[in-house]
Amino acid sequence: MHVLIVDDESFVRRSLAELLERDPAACHSVSAAENGLAALQILQTREVDLVISDIRMPGMDGLELARYISEHEPDTETVLLTGHQDFVYARQALRYGVREYLVKPISVESILGVVSAAGERLQSRRQEQQVLRLREKNLRRKLLTDLLYGMPLPFFERHLIPPFSSFAVLSVSLRGVSLPGSWSEQSIYAAVINILEEYFSPHAFTVGIQEEQAVMLLFATGTAGENGAADDYDDTGASGDTGAADKSGSTLKAEADFTRCYHELAVQGLEKLTALLKSLFCAGMSGFHSELEALPEAYRESLEALRLAKLPEAAPVVRHSGACAAGADAAADEELHSKAKRRIISVVIDRMEARLQENLSLKLMADELYMNPTYLGRIFKEDMGEGFSSMLTRLRIKRAKELLEDVTVKVYEVSERVGFRDPAYFSLLFKKAVGVTPQEYQKHNNRNPR
Structure with a gap:
């Protein structure tokens, strides 16, 4: 837990820092600031879990600091120290969400108790957030799986998918028919999802779904969502509709560059899979689409491309082409319908x-x-x-x-x-x-x- 001590008396700062750093019951990272203004610089550059601050300080006092924290750093707890038993201070402190209001001199037991309680609340809050993230992730996968097969996405759950400019589907499968080593089908494809989600996340919002003998990976670009950064190609205006006849030459070139970028990422992702899992993989990549309702079509395109990638001497990643879409692979259609x-x-x-x-x-x-x-x-x-x-x-x-x-x-x-x-x-x-x-x-x- 990172604790920030704010006091204009150097002796107080040093004593509290040494006390917390020597605390045998916890491992604390401690920073110190001589007033509220100096504390702001730390708060704006580092994540702070608990602020222990004096009230009366030059420049910015503890109450002003507490107000800033309540407005801008709601996950940071604040404890105020003062040598003045003033009810007005206490009332203002409560209004700013201050957790404790302690009057100097303070015993070692009191300060350690306050810090210990803050640590327990922090741990509990982090566990709750982790559970919520996992639930949201599982719900997102379920919703996308439903949408994959043409079932509607409830409008009130669309917030689970961040806004995006375009998306594509990558279907990944083992190149051979037999499983390597002691892997089960479920375990190796679960590993594929974990590896590729982590690999694609700096470039796009990414969700992996385990299918029968394959993994379906959706990556949505042009979003700064939870799992991905804003895409570098977001200003191209690419919509993924590469077959449109009314597009200008510059737009088509931008979309070609855009598609090539993600094709190269997919190739590199498969190389990473091979290095980590000691197995050969192949993948089919759909075209880019701009509407989430096109997910079933994108999935079908990826299955058609994957079928080609499994052929002898085929490239590890095959991109879906307009010609392939026009000739609608009946086997891929039947597979999608059955699923x-x-x-x-x-x-x-x-x-x-x-x-x-x-x-x-x-x-x-x-x-x-x-x-x-x-x-x-x-x-x-x-x-x-x-x-x-x-x-x-x-x-x-x-x-x-x-x-x-x-x-x-x-x-x-x-x-x-x-x-x-x-x-x-x-x-x-x-x-x-x-x-x-x-x-x-x-x-x-x-x-x-x-």
Whole structure:
């Protein structure tokens, strides 16, 4: 934890610094400033977790410093020290979000206690932020996976994707058919995502999604988002629509340079994969697109290019060309369609399991996914081997069995929690599926605890 001590008395600064640096319970980085103005220079150049400041100092006093911190450095905590027991000071200090207001002379135990408490809050806050970042990252991947297969992106979740000027998709796969060494397919492609996300992040906002025997990597340019810096080519006006006939020669040249830059980055990224994972990889790169709704098309383009990259003597990274798009690779279309159906079914089942208590229906699921109910019902039965209603009942009975293992829960409560408003009807379906009534099932579990 970085602590900044601000006091116009050199003895106080030195004593507090030595005390914190010798603290056996923590490892503190300590800076010191003789007044508020000197403290500002440190705050503007370094990340400071805790400021311990005197109130009365020349130039800028502690209260002015506290106000600056509350307005410009909200993650920095402030503790004020003073030799004056003045309620007005304390009241102002609280208004500026000051954590503690200590009156000199201060004992060693008091100052160490304040710093220790600040350290615990800092650690807790960082853990919460890390959890939130991971949740956001996982949600972003889920949303992009849905969008990949043509499912709509809810408008209220678009903030998860920062504004961008254009994006492309890179599909990466092992060049051989066998897995190297002791790697599993899941583990090696998880490593591919980690390596390429880190590699591309200085150049573009990057998200990797693990697919069957491949990785889909989306990189969006012209954004200063969480995972990437603003792109150097952002002023070219490139939209990725390289086939447009009405573009000027200068614009086409800029877009060609833009595409070539990312093609070279992709080649270098594969070289890095080979060096780290000791395996050969190939990749197909889509054209650049400007609208996120074009993600399915970009993915299809990358699959077509990847199919060419897997051919003998092919370059490690193959860029999608306009000619390839015009001739629409039927195999890539079929692969994308098959994956899309599986993704849709997976989303539907996840929603069913999470919302068993609701009055669910095939039409409701279809409406939420902007799909035709008849089509959804057909692909659901083709993939699962049973209809939506049959699957819903089976999931509800499965959940009811789990709930009935708690003998304190009433049968009618279980009935409601799994979506049956009529307990008698619930009992009838339960006995038909399990062979005994819910009451008998619960009593049996009570006699034979696990």
